[in-house]
Amino acid sequence: MLSEFDLIKQYFVRPATAGTHRAALGIGDDCALLAPAPGMQTAISSDMLVEGRHFFAGEDARRLGHKSLAVNLSDLAAMGARPVGFTLALALPAAERDWLAGFAGGLFALADAHGCELVGGDTTRGPLNICITIFGEVAPGHALRRDAARPGDDIWVSGTLGDARLGLAALRQELVLEDAALDDAAQRLYLPTPRVALGMLLAEGRLARAAIDISDGLVGDLGHILERSGVGATLDIDALPAGPVLARQALAVRRAFTAAGGDDYELCFTAAPERREAIVQASAACGTAVTRVGRIEAQAGLRLVDGGGAPLALALAGFDHFG
Amino acid sequence: MLSEFDLIKQYFVRPATAGTHRAALGIGDDCALLAPAPGMQTAISSDMLVEGRHFFAGEDARRLGHKSLAVNLSDLAAMGARPVGFTLALALPAAERDWLAGFAGGLFALADAHGCELVGGDTTRGPLNICITIFGEVAPGHALRRDAARPGDDIWVSGTLGDARLGLAALRQELVLEDAALDDAAQRLYLPTPRVALGMLLAEGRLARAAIDISDGLVGDLGHILERSGVGATLDIDALPAGPVLARQALAVRRAFTAAGGDDYELCFTAAPERREAIVQASAACGTAVTRVGRIEAQAGLRLVDGGGAPLALALAGFDHFG
Numbered sequence: 001m002l003s004e005f006d007l008i009k010q011y012f013v014r015p016a017t018a019g020t021h022r023a024a025l026g027i028g029d030d031c032a033l034l035a036p037a038p039g040m041q042t043a044i045s046s047d048m049l050v051e052g053r054h055f056f057a058g059e060d061a062r063r064l065g066h067k068s069l070a071v072n073l074s075d076l077a078a079m080g081a082r083p084v085g086f087t088l089a090l091a092l093p094a095a096e097r098d099w100l101a102g103f104a105g106g107l108f109a110l111a112d113a114h115g116c117e118l119v120g121g122d123t124t125r126g127p128l129n130i131c132i133t134i135f136g137e138v139a140p141g142h143a144l145r146r147d148a149a150r151p152g153d154d155i156w157v158s159g160t161l162g163d164a165r166l167g168l169a170a171l172r173q174e175l176v177l178e179d180a181a182l183d184d185a186a187q188r189l190y191l192p193t194p195r196v197a198l199g200m201l202l203a204e205g206r207l208a209r210a211a212i213d214i215s216d217g218l219v220g221d222l223g224h225i226l227e228r229s230g231v232g233a234t235l236d237i238d239a240l241p242a243g244p245v246l247a248r249q250a251l252a253v254r255r256a257f258t259a260a261g262g263d264d265y266e267l268c269f270t271a272a273p274e275r276r277e278a279i280v281q282a283s284a285a286c287g288t289a290v291t292r293v294g295r296i297e298a299q300a301g302l303r304l305v306d307g308g309g310a311p312l313a314l315a316l317a318g319f320d321h322f323g
Numbered sequence: 324m325l326s327e328f329d330l331i332k333q334y335f336v337r338p339a340t341a342g343t344h345r346a347a348l349g350i351g352d353d354c355a356l357l358a359p360a361p362g363m364q365t366a367i368s369s370d371m372l373v374e375g376r377h378f379f380a381g382e383d384a385r386r387l388g389h390k391s392l393a394v395n396l397s398d399l400a401a402m403g404a405r406p407v408g409f410t411l412a413l414a415l416p417a418a419e420r421d422w423l424a425g426f427a428g429g430l431f432a433l434a435d436a437h438g439c440e441l442v443g444g445d446t447t448r449g450p451l452n453i454c455i456t457i458f459g460e461v462a463p464g465h466a467l468r469r470d471a472a473r474p475g476d477d478i479w480v481s482g483t484l485g486d487a488r489l490g491l492a493a494l495r496q497e498l499v500l501e502d503a504a505l506d507d508a509a510q511r512l513y514l515p516t517p518r519v520a521l522g523m524l525l526a527e528g529r530l531a532r533a534a535i536d537i538s539d540g541l542v543g544d545l546g547h548i549l550e551r552s553g554v555g556a557t558l559d560i561d562a563l564p565a566g567p568v569l570a571r572q573a574l575a576v577r578r579a580f581t582a583a584g585g586d587d588y589e590l591c592f593t594a595a596p597e598r599r600e601a602i603v604q605a606s607a608a609c610g611t612a613v614t615r616v617g618r619i620e621a622q623a624g625l626r627l628v629d630g631g632g633a634p635l636a637l638a639l640a641g642f643d644h645f646g
Contacts, residue, residue, distance in 0.1 A: 024463070025466070030368060030398040030401035030402050030469070030534075030535060030536055031366035032366070033364045033365070033366055033367075033402070034364065034365040035463070036364075036365055040359075041347055041358050041359075042356070042357040042358075042365065043354035043355070044355045044410060044442060044458070045354040045355070045443060046410040046412045047412070048414055048447055048454060050414050050447055075353040075354050076353075076354060078353035079353050079354045079356070081354060087367060089370070089371035089456075091371055091373050091452060120368060120369060122454075124371055124373055126371075126373030126374075126375075126376050127373070127449070129373075129414060129449065131371060131412045131445075131452075131454035133369060133412075135367070136354070143348070143356055145352055146351070146353070211353075212353060
C-alpha cells in the first residue's frame with residue numbers, strides 16, 4: 001500500500017540540481033521558501049482541472065500531467081513572466097503507481113523544459129482534481145496586463161487557433177475526421193504548447209501593450225482585454241490563423257472554431273503599429289508564428305468582419321463554467 | 324443564472340484599500356502581481372480540502388471559508404512567516420448565492436484579521452473542492468524548519484490539543500458528549516485558530532529552532548521533525564495540554580486524543596532550554612499559551628512516558644490520506 005508520504009517521496013520529490021533552482025527550501029516542510037530575484041515582481045496564477053470538465057475520465061496520465069502545468073505556464077506567458085516554480089495539489093480516487101508515474105513524467109518533462117521547479121503542494125483522496133499554482137517573475141512595469149490596450153493598437157495572435165476545438169468536436173462525434181487528422185487535432189487538445197518564450201520577449205522589449213492567453217476562445221478572451229481597457233475592436237475573422245487540420249474544413253467551421261474554439265493556449269496581444277517589425281523579429285527568435293488579426297478602436301464593442309471587410313454577425317461566446 | 328465571471332466579481336473581488344495591500348495587480352488578469360518586500364524570502368503553502376474527507380457534506384459555508392484559510396495560515400505560522408496573500412481555486416457543484424456569500428464571509432473575516440489578501444484564483448464546476456495557496460514573508464535564516472531540531476531542545480506545543488478530535492468522535496457517535504461540551508469541541512473542529520502571531524514572534528526573535536503545525540496529530544507531526552532533523556525524543560504524554568472539554572474525559576481518551584487527535588492547528592516547536600523565559604514572554608505577548616511537553620534526544624525514535632516518567636506503549640499514528 002502506497003502511503004501519502006511515500007507517494008510524494010517516490011513520484012514528486014527529485015534530487016536537487018545545484019544552481020538550477022530558486023527554492024531555498026522545497027518539498028517536505030510546512031512551506032516552501034523562495035528567494036525572489038531582487039527588484040522583480042512575482043506573477044502568480046492558479047488553475048484547477050476537474051475530471052469530466054477539463055478532461056475526459058480515463059485521460060492518459062502523462063498527457064494530463066503536461067496539460068495541467070501547460071495551462072498555468074500559459075498564464076505566465078500572457079503576463080510576459082519567466083517561470084520560477086509551482087505547487088501541485090492533487091485529489092486522487094486512489095494512489096495508482098502507473099498513473100502517478102505517467103502524470104509525474106508528463107508534468108516534469110514540461111517543467112524542466114521551462115526551468116520551473118515543483119516546490120510544494122498537497123495530496124489527498126477525493127474525486128480527481130488537479131490544482132497548480134505557478135510563480136514567475138517579471139520586471140516592474142513590464143507585465144502584459146489586460147487593461148493596457150489603446151485605440152490604434154494592432155491585435156495579434158500567436159500560432160494557430162481552433163484545432164483543439166476541432167479535436168474535441170470529433171471526439172464528441174459532432175463531426176467526423178480522418179484518423180490522421182484526428183490525431184493531429186487531438187494533439188493540440190491534449191498537449192498544448194504554452195508560449196512562454198514569446199511572452200517574455202514581448203514583455204522584456206516592451207513590444208506589446210495588453211495580452212491574454214486564449215483558453216476560452218479568442219472572441220471571449222479578447223473581450224476581457226476590451227472590457228478592462230475600456231476600448232473596442234474590429235477583428236478580421238478570415239485573418240485568424242487556422243490550425244493545419246482546421247484549415248481543410250468548411251468555412252463556417254473554420255470561422256467558428258478559430259474565433260471561439262477554446263483550449264488554444266495561444267497568446268492574443270495588442271501592440272502599437274510601430275512595433276510590427278520588432279514583433280516579427282521576436283517571433284522569429286523564439287520560433288512562434290504571429291499574425292495580425294485586427295485593430296483596437298475607441299468605439300466600444302467587438303466588430304467581426306470578413307476578409308473583404310464586410311461586417312459579420314456570428315453568435316460566438318467564450319466558455320463559462322457556470323453558464 | 325450566475326456566470327463564472329459574475330460569481331467572481333460579486334463574491335470575491337473587493338474594493339482596494341489603499342496602503343494595506345502588497346499586490347501590484349489583483350484579481351482579473353492572467354496572473355496577480357506581488358511586489359516582494361526587499362530581502363525577504365517568500366513562504367508558500369498549498370492545501371486542498373475535499374468534501375467528505377476534510378469536512379462533512381453540507382458543512383456550513385461560513386465555517387468552511389474560515390477553515391479553508393485557517394489551515395493554510397497555520398502552515399505559515401509553522402514557518403514563522405507573515406501572511407501576505409493567497410489564491411483560491413474552487414470547484415463547486417453549483418453556483419449558489421447563499422453558499423457563496425457565507426463562504427466568502429468566513430474566508431474574508433479571517434483574511435482581514437491577518438492582513439492577508441486574496442490575489443487570484445480559479446472557479447469551475449465540479450465536486451466541491453477548495454484549494455488555497457498562501458504566500459507569506461520571512462527574513463532569510465529565520466524560518467522555522469522541520470530539520471532544525473537538536474538534542475537537548477525542549478519540545479513545546481501551543482494552546483490545547485484534542486478537542487477537535489473529541490468533537491469529531493462525538494459527531495461520528497464514537498462517544499457521547501453533552502450539548503454544551505459538544506458545541507465547545509465542535510468549535511475547535513470547525514473554527515481552528517492559526518497561531519500566526521506566535522509563529523512570527525518565535526521566528527523573529529530566533530526563539531525556536533524547528534516547528535511544525537499539528538494537523539495530523541502531535542505524534543505523527545512531531546515524527547516529521549524527528550525524521551527531518553535526524554534526532555529522537557521523549558514526550559511526556561500527561562503534560563500534553565488537553566482542551567477544556569477533553570480534560571474532563573477518561574485518561575485513555577485524553578491521552579489518545581491529545582497525542583494523536585488531529586485537526587488541532589496548534590504549533591509544535593523545539594527550542595534551546597536557554598530560551599524558556601523568552602518563549603514564555605512571547606506567549607504572553609501574543610496571548611497564546613505554550614506548554615513544554617518533552618525533550619529532543621540524539622537517540623532515534625519517539626519514546627512516550629507518563630507523568631511519573633514510566634514508559635508507555637501506545638499505538639498512535641498520524642493521519643494518512645492513502646493509509
